[in-house]
Amino acid sequence: xxxxxxxxxxxxxxxxxxxxxxxxxxxxxxxxxxxxxxxxxxxxxxxxxxxxxxxxxxxxxxxxxxxxxxxxxxxxxxxxxxxxxxxxxxxxxxxxxxxxxxxxxxxxxxxxxxxxxxxxxxxxxxxxxxxxxxxxxxxxxxxxxxxxxxxxxxxxxxxxxxxxxxxxxxxxxxxxxxxxxxxxxxxxxxxxxxxxxxxxxxxxxxxxxxxxxxxxxxxxxxxxxxxxxxxxxxxxxxxxxxxxxxxxxxxxxxxxxxxxxxxxxxxxxxxxxxxxxxxxxxxxxxxxxxxxxxxxxxxxxxxxxxxxxxxxxxxxxxxxxxxxxxxxxxxxxxxxxxxxxxxxxxxxxxxxxxxxxxxxxxxxxxxxxxxxxxxxxxxxxxxxxxxxxxxxxxxxxxxxxxxxxxxxxxxxxxxx
Amino acid sequence: xxxxxxxxxxxxxxxxxxxxxxxxxxxxxxxxxxxxxxxxxxxxxxxxxxxxxxxxxxxxxxxxxxxxxxxxxxxxxxxxxxxxxxxx
Numbered sequence: 001x002x003x004x005x006x007x008x009x010x011x012x013x014x015x016x017x018x019x020x021x022x023x024x025x026x027x028x029x030x031x032x033x034x035x036x037x038x039x040x041x042x043x044x045x046x047x048x049x050x051x052x053x054x055x056x057x058x059x060x061x062x063x064x065x066x067x068x069x070x071x072x073x074x075x076x077x078x079x080x081x082x083x084x085x086x087x088x089x090x091x092x093x094x095x096x097x098x099x100x101x102x103x104x105x106x107x108x109x110x111x112x113x114x115x116x117x118x119x120x121x122x123x124x125x126x127x128x129x130x131x132x133x134x135x136x137x138x139x140x141x142x143x144x145x146x147x148x149x150x151x152x153x154x155x156x157x158x159x160x161x162x163x164x165x166x167x168x169x170x171x172x173x174x175x176x177x178x179x180x181x182x183x184x185x186x187x188x189x190x191x192x193x194x195x196x197x198x199x200x201x202x203x204x205x206x207x208x209x210x211x212x213x214x215x216x217x218x219x220x221x222x223x224x225x226x227x228x229x230x231x232x233x234x235x236x237x238x239x240x241x242x243x244x245x246x247x248x249x250x251x252x253x254x255x256x257x258x259x260x261x262x263x264x265x266x267x268x269x270x271x272x273x274x275x276x277x278x279x280x281x282x283x284x285x286x287x288x289x290x291x292x293x294x295x296x297x298x299x300x301x302x303x304x305x306x307x308x309x310x311x312x313x314x315x316x317x318x319x320x321x322x323x324x325x326x327x328x329x330x331x332x333x334x335x336x337x338x339x340x341x342x343x344x345x346x347x348x349x350x351x352x353x354x355x356x357x358x359x360x361x362x363x364x365x366x367x368x369x370x371x372x373x374x375x376x377x378x379x380x381x382x383x384x385x386x387x388x389x390x391x392x393x394x395x396x397x398x399x400x401x402x403x404x405x406x407x408x409x410x411x412x413x414x415x416x
Numbered sequence: 417x418x419x420x421x422x423x424x425x426x427x428x429x430x431x432x433x434x435x436x437x438x439x440x441x442x443x444x445x446x447x448x449x450x451x452x453x454x455x456x457x458x459x460x461x462x463x464x465x466x467x468x469x470x471x472x473x474x475x476x477x478x479x480x481x482x483x484x485x486x487x488x489x490x491x492x493x494x495x496x497x498x499x500x501x502x503x504x
Contacts, residue, residue, distance in 0.1 A: 086491045181490050185433065190491040192500045304427040304448075306489075309496050316500070401499045409422055 008059055009151045016052035020045050042138055049140030053131060056121055056147040062110075063117040063162060072115055077107060080165045083190065085094030085197045085290070099157035101126045101209050102150065109378035117166070121154055126209065132336060189305050190293050194321075196312045197286035204279040210322075213273040218268060219261040221342060227257025228350040236357035279322065286312065313405070317398040321391050334383045338376045345372030422459050424450055428458055428482070429467065429489040438471055438478035 023044055078090035087098040094108040104122040109115075123131070125148065231253030235245060277332050289305045312319075345368075352366025431447045432439060439447070445455050459479060462468045465486035471478050481489075 032484060181486055182433075182436075185486075185490050185493050188490075188497040192493070192497045195500050304430050306426040306430050306492060306496065307423050310423060310426065311501070313496065313500060405499050408495050409492065412488060412495065 006152075008056070008061070009148045012052045012056050012147050012151060013144060016048040016054050016141070016147070017049045018051065045141030046135065046138070047140075049135065049143030052144045052147040056151055057123065058120065060120045062117045063107075063166070074109070077117075077165075081161070082198070083194050084165050085194050085201060086161065086162055087198060087202060096122050098122075098124055099154070100160070101205050103127075103154040103157050105154060105158055119162075123151060129170040129336065133339070136336070136340065188294060189309075190290065192289045192309050193286055193293065193305065196309065197283060197290060198314070199316065199319045199323060200279060200282045200286055201314070204276065204283055206323045207272065207276050207279055211269055211276065213270070214268050215265040217339075218264045220339075222264055223257040223261035224345040225342075225349070226260055227253040228346060229353060230256050232350045232354040233357075236354055239282070242341075275322070279319070282312065282315065282319075287378060314402070317395050319363075320394050320398075334379060338380050338383075341372045341376035341379070345369045345376060348349070348372060419456060424448075424454075424458055425462065426489075426492060428462065429485060429492070430457075432468065432479065432481035433486060433489050438480035439471060440478055444479055472499055 074092065074095055078088050078095045079340060081088045081095065081097045089096045094106050096104060096106045098104040104124050104127075105119040106122040107117055107119040110118055130146065131143060134140060134146065231249050234249035234252055243250075285303065285308060289303065289308050292302065295306060303363060348365050348369025350369075352363070352369050354364055355362045420471050427448050427450070428444070431444060435447075441452075441455070441459070448455070450458070459468060459470070462485065463470065465484075466482055467488050469480045469482050471480050
């Protein structure tokens with residue numbers, strides 16, 4: 001499996017570079033059209049990037065035979081991956097497994113035997129967002145190394161999970177001499193712990209990516225816009241010697257952009273880190289409990305699984321809220337639009353300010369820029385409002401579940 | 417005992433189920449990390465509902481989980497699974 005993926009990574013890279021190689025050959029044959037600026041700068045990298053994306057996401061990788069006969073159905077494969085604590089979406093033909101923010105695979109049995117699996121890369125929301133953004137910003141060529149990165153990372157994650165899952169390592173196999181009620185308890189505990197652990201882990205990754213997104217956005221918004229505006233303003237003033245004006249304005253703009261970005265990024269990560277660490281500790285506790293239930297590694301004083309589940313149950317609204325918080329991937333279309341409006345708007349504002357200083361009546365670019373940035377702010381506020389309404393709904397639903405469990409426990413244990 | 421803490425009850429039931437055989441009270445206290453006097457109150461409460469039984473073993477009193485106790489613990493675990501399960 002591993003060798004095949006490396007071959008695919010090399011082929012992805014080669015395919016991406018192929019249009020450029022073809023252009024060089026045509027150029028050598030005297031077809032000067034391929035030297036034209038838009039073709040070299042936009043078309044070739046885009047075509048190369050697209051070829052890499054299509055190749056990386058359509059080619060299938062064969063997995064060894066599934067050794068455990070009980071795992072030779074789509075439903076049992078889905079359950080086994082769920083028990084391994086991964087996010088799984090299944091349909092009648094395939095199972096999609098997400099490993100982390102960037103990597104996911106779609107698994108299906110081969111038509112002929114039914115005992116051999118194949119998989120291909122699947123796009124997570126973050127991956128899709130990144131690829132769309134790269135093409136939108138005309139950086140299609142970056143999609144080539146990005147696809148190679150995805151292939152290698154997905155392969156690493158697949159190697160870490162697939163063989164163990166297919167061997168039934170995460171399955172709850174019956175133990176010799178185990179009573180049915182004991183097996184039922186163990187199965188239910190493992191199911192619940194896996195589910196809570198999966199949500200907690202998703203929450204951890206969401207929070208982590210929310211921090212990264214916040215840092216990236218603040219660097220773009222505060223750093224880039226601040227730097228651009230300062231650069232445009234300084235260029236028009238007479239503070240600097242005319243001879244050095246461009247260089248001095250550029251340095252001042254860049255300096256402010258870098259300093260403010262670093263300070264903001266540091267402040268944001270410091271603010272969010274405790275929450276991320278807390279989620280991480282929940283995942284660790286749930287991992288330990290799962291290990292204990294699966295392997296019966298147990299010692300006096302170790303945390304009670306049922307108590308941990310009840311505590312985690314109370315934390316579930318918070319986990320679910322954090323899971324939904326991954327801003328850039330929560331509403332991808334809206335977020336792409338916000339980003340594009342901010343980027344274009346800031347360019348218009350910077351250009352408009354500089355035009356305004358030379359010709360006070362030239363208000364149009366500045367007005368367009370302000371409208372675009374205002375639209376981005378309104379859109380962003382709207383998505384926040386929508387998110388807030390969803391959070392309230394989740395909290396209400398969990399409060400109902402809490403009420404239900406409270407009354408059910410009283411029934412079960414006889415009037416607590 | 418007016419209103420026992422559900423968490424402590426669940427912890428005791430789980431510990432006894434996991435052990436799979438009767439446990440000395442002092443070991444149970446150590447394993448569940450509950451104050452001894454409080455543990456006695458909880459054991460009395462569990463016993464009054466038939467979830468545990470106190471037995472003699474080599475001159476020591478040991479605590480055993482009854483089939484009713486195991487069923488009660490199974491119901492709790494199932495209940496938890498029922499409310500936690502589908503999150504997607």
